[in-house]
Amino acid sequence: MTKFTLSAFADEASPVFDLQLEALKRNGIPLVEVRGVDGKGILSLTDEELDTVCAKLAAANIGVSAVGSPIGKISILDDFAPHFEQFKRAVEIAKRFGTTRIRMFSFYMPQGEDPEHYFDEVVSRVSQMVDYAKANGVDCCHENEKGIYGDTLARVQKLHAAVPGLRCVFDPANYIQCGDDPAVNFEALAPIIDYMHIKDALSADGTVVPAGEGDGSVPAILKALYETDKPYILTLEPHLFDFSGLQNLQDEALSHKRVYHTSDEAFDTAASALQHILNSL
Template sequence: MENFKILKNCIISGFADEIDKSVDNQIALLKELEISHVEFRSGDGKGIAEFTIEEAKSVKEKLDQNRIMISALGSPIGKIEILDDFEPHFQVFQHVCELAKIMGTDRIRMFSFYLPEEGEPAQYRDEVLRRMKMMVEYAAAEKLILLHENEKGIYGDNAVRCLDLMKEFYGPAFQCTFDFANFIQCRQETLEAYEMLKPYISYIHVKDAVWEDGMVVPAGMGDGHVAEILERLDRDGYQGFLSLEPHLTDFAGFKGLEQIASVSGRSDGAAAFCQAHAALIGLLENVR
């Protein structure tokens, strides 16, 4: 049952650094679950943007030896304040682009800058677009794809501003990552977001959340309409990655998972990842 391809040509990936800091331990559980891709965000105590070229080559060799490919780099690009100096961050971005090529992926997860709590997002739009334009043009020249993730507190946190960015930059070098839980935490209804953004979506982050308090829960247990949107993705012909991002260790019911055979005796991170995977598989089994 490799990658459980129910949504046509979809492939399961995930943030394996939630399993463990150790790349070796990440690989071991991915292989056990028959997951052949990883959205690489960090490993062995370093975030991806901190990796040297040689370190990236070493991790790529280890992944290759275990037949695990990289679906995207889970980079922190765009996760700075809009009022911070952009030039040093752009240099980090250029380094991440080089790392992506070394690690065998053309996809880089990114964000659209944190905004001050005071003021309206519209007053920062021009600066957001200026910075985004620089990065999109650079990515296009390098034949890379920037995957914008909706995230609480950034310019593109809700569907309206995500759509604004897509209308400005969508194309071979700039596309949309859809994150259910992040939308819920921004008080954005996910079905509405999906219908607004579906022409631009090329990557999915699988985590769910509860509307009342934003608590992240296994897929299908929250208010993200994950099952219904998976069905719409299937109907609309989505072909891409479903990337697990568990964030479950703070879930109030997490300790109860110890009773489940697949997670019993594992570390919290490994158990949470197994539960997130099982929840997604359960939903996919019911997709038409």
């Protein structure tokens, strides 16, 4: 049977790194996808700050599943050279944390234009990053995000076919918000999925809900993964609370079905929902 290993974007519990570690520990989550630390984006940390983070991770016995970078979250029309320098920093940070994964994206498309007009440039940029990362023992893990080139099934498939070394991150809620059916997409992408973001949503309006309460087919997808012989990392990404730094991660405001009084409460609710699904497998 598959062995799932849990990770999380713990900055959704608190911007304070010490409190992130506490949230992971109380929910029995052994890994973190590092994205925000003490109010700073992961790529903005100095070497000294990274040393402190590494020491705290070691003391808490928490590992790093991936660097939750914002790489690729710029317009395809923006200058790539300075962004590639940021990417190199992400690679160094991944190596420092002892992880082989960098979460990244495939560039925002100009509104009102056909994304296919920019396919060659997307492939060029992503290929450069994949090649540089692999030369340094690191993998680029592409997340399907609304508004980037690789946001729908057809374009995700086309991108991965063009850049075989690119890893696939599967996010059900993001597909819902693009009008896709995650169950259909999972069946098509299952052979290349590297790991999964646990985030669910309602197809009617894109409202984000705890895993299993939406239309993301999360229980069925996890059951299918469970029945394989491959180990998977499941990274909890609740998006149930307007956590600190969200405005820097996406342009749209979150829509929620329920009200949570604190980010900790929302994070714990999301973790509990995932554990409920896993316990039923």
